Amino acid sequence: MLSSGKGTLKIPLELFSLNRERLVNRLKENGNSGVVILQGGEEVSFYDTDTTYNVFRQESYFIWAFGVTEPGCYGAIDILSGVTILFIPRHPAEYAFWMGPLPTPSDFSTKYGISKVCYVDEIKEVIAGLKSSQILTLKGLNTDSHLTAKPARFPGIEEFKIDEESLFPVIADLRVYKTPLEIRVIKYVVAVSSYAHRRIMKMIKPGDWEYQAESEFLNICYKKGGCRHASYTCICGSGVNGAILHYGHAGAPNKSPIQDGVLCLFDMGANYFGYAADITCTFPANGKFTDDQRLIYEAVLKANFAVQKAAKPGVSWVDMHLLANRVMLKEMKTIGLLKGNLDDMIESGLAAIFQPHGLGHLMGLDVHDVGGYLASNPKRPEKLGLNKLRTARVLEANMVLTIEPGCYFIDPLLDKALQDEKLSQYLVPEVLERFRGFGGVRIEDDVLITENGVLNLTCVPRTVEEIEDWINNNQVDELKYQDSERLFVW
Template sequence: MTLSTQDAREHSRRRKELMRRIGGDAVAIIPASHEVVRARDTHYRFRQNSDFQYLTGFPEPEAIAVLVPGRKGGEFVLFVRPRDKDSEIWHGRRAGPEGAVAQYGADQAFNLDQLDTELPKLLMGREAVHYTLGEFPELDPKITGIVRYLREVSRRGAAAPTTFVALETTLHEMRLIKSRAEIALLKKAAAVSARAHCKAMQMARPGVNEWQVMAEIQCEFERENMQPGYGSIVGGGDNACILHYTENNQPLRDGDLLLIDAGGELQGYTADITRTFPVNGRFNGAQKAVYEVVLAANKAAIKTLKVGASVGKPHETAVRILTQGLVDLGLLKGKVDALIEQQQYRQFYMHGTGHWLGMDVHDVGRYKLGGKYRKFEAGMVMTVEPGLYIAPGTPGVDESYWGIGIRIEDDVLVTAAGPEVLTGGVPKDVAAIESLIAAA
């Protein structure tokens, strides 16, 4: 694999921006992921560390990137696994140091076993090391040990780093604002994921198993060279009231709703969509009543994702509409303001209304600055996912509502012109859902 010219430019732009932000007297160290053992001598499918992927595009495990602003020998240095004929026969090709330079744009590259000798040279004369301690505990002693050594040497006149800075304080704020290239990937991931949800709506019916629906969704991802961005949730009936239900192994029953929370990942960027629909194709009275409340909250919250608005506004808006709906349905009693103040709604709505979305399904970036919710900026992407969950046997609730779990989730890009819904390719209005299912 080789980076395309466009991808190479994008990664280079990101590295230059990070180096500009950390300053010319600093150095940044970014490790790649390791392979994770699944069972004995087999491994899970490799997924690159998001920070490392964001800056390098290098697809192999164990590598370490070092960014050294202004270095004469080159600012972008990679430490990678060496070429190994036997390993490559069994496990696949390696780029090696030569490929890291020729194919991935490194200014200089070394074998990993040269880290102990070459990293001190890169850190010497730098004041700050931008590195996230604790995330890669096996690497921490090596880096801190090198810094201690350089500090000892510095007593004889050479400069050495005096400060460790958590890399994410800078890098994750960069990742929060998506570039055109990132937005294009997110849009395609959303479009494919929406198509997968539509197919799931049309194949789900009484007697089909949850895992069969999940297989249909994931097959659509694989057709586009994508993989699930997270463990898919396919919960029929009471299972929809379990927020992170992933057993996905029960038969679908006539009269139940099916909640699907699934998104595909494309080149590291994931969609995140939830839809809830009737297994038999028609909402009953109680299901429709609850669904319309959640849908109203979803649509109203989306409208609040505007440049300059508070990041807390979508949740505040959704909570008010959901609470009013619960009162109207007779599931809560009292005045809406008091019920919100007392958080009485939380017995039916116990999670937040959205999260950042990007390379991670729960993407990086702070929600608050200085203790207060930050303001939306163009290029941010957030999910909007209100829900109501009425567990079986809930005291004081009419049995017609028992086991109804509904969540409606969309991915929304903040733009100067207003919120742009990326996941509109899958219906969410009652009539549109019933029509799609009927057309199957």
């Protein structure tokens, strides 16, 4: 079992052996043979110092297959026999002075349930002993980052026949469908993240600073759930900063004071042994929505709920995005921000002015998980708005995704739309002007696609009434994880 310690979720090693078994079976079905070689992550030095960037986090494909959290390792899986071999660094004696006792192959074998463990400097000899026809390495495009997965490399690999084509589409597709053991971990990290969001909603007040919300979230997730990592940089935008989609980065580091009367848009998710959560809560800093804030919030919430009700196996994610757009635009027309025919608005791409991102994304070992666009799946749509979708797949059971419609008032986009003859006909400028500087609303839930539809794993107050009641009253709140469909009581 792997865990962060007392009171945290214990992850059975079977989770990773099952993933290896799935991989071997799929490769065999495809007629592949040889040895799969995956290279784990390396610690990266902070420029020219002997200090590394943050706390090491393992490469996602590697942890999916082996569960190993230490840097500098390799793993091999013989396709025909299913035999797994782990390769670990051979550290010098001085390692023990600074880093603790020298780990042995036996230590790793016990920890990760892999019977054969060798040193990395033995990899060429050991692989040659398998007498395999070829090595399968990982190389393929991540369609979110547009970066390529790094194929394994070790001294002497050039002496083997290398297949860089067969592995990636298989392992990336397998990661899309979560096993029950993976779902259990995801439920846990979403539960921890939900609890932290609920605590932040009660703690943050006008006069606090955005960075304090980030600090408290990271502290709660680690202290209560053993989540040492966050899945991405925390987004803690207040007021107009809520309209910056990836606020919180180095150029805009959650550094503003939180004013009375503004909305807080906090997008934060913990990470547990690689598995991600990704939740966004939008709430009034002072605990009370203004009339305009309520109008926009409820438009986005209706879009979120509509998708949760409609999403199920066999449904296209593109259609879910369009459904969310339709619901939100209809509400914005009702409150006087827009005018004209709803179908025409959808066709024109108007929704992308207010929600320039896609409806959501696959989630697992990466917060924007792999497999969104593979050769066997629908291609990325080209139409405005739809071209930002991180996947266009048809939904299937055991996928985990985020549902995160949003509505933002972003001056450059609004100005562009007002000057566009096709788009400006739907806008009501005098009403739109009222929302300049408003910021934005995003409501993001982590959901599991089941045979019957959607299971929402997120547990935070969502309606206006629930949020105001939660912030302004003294309900007792505890972190209660259990293996059931509802993880928290609040």
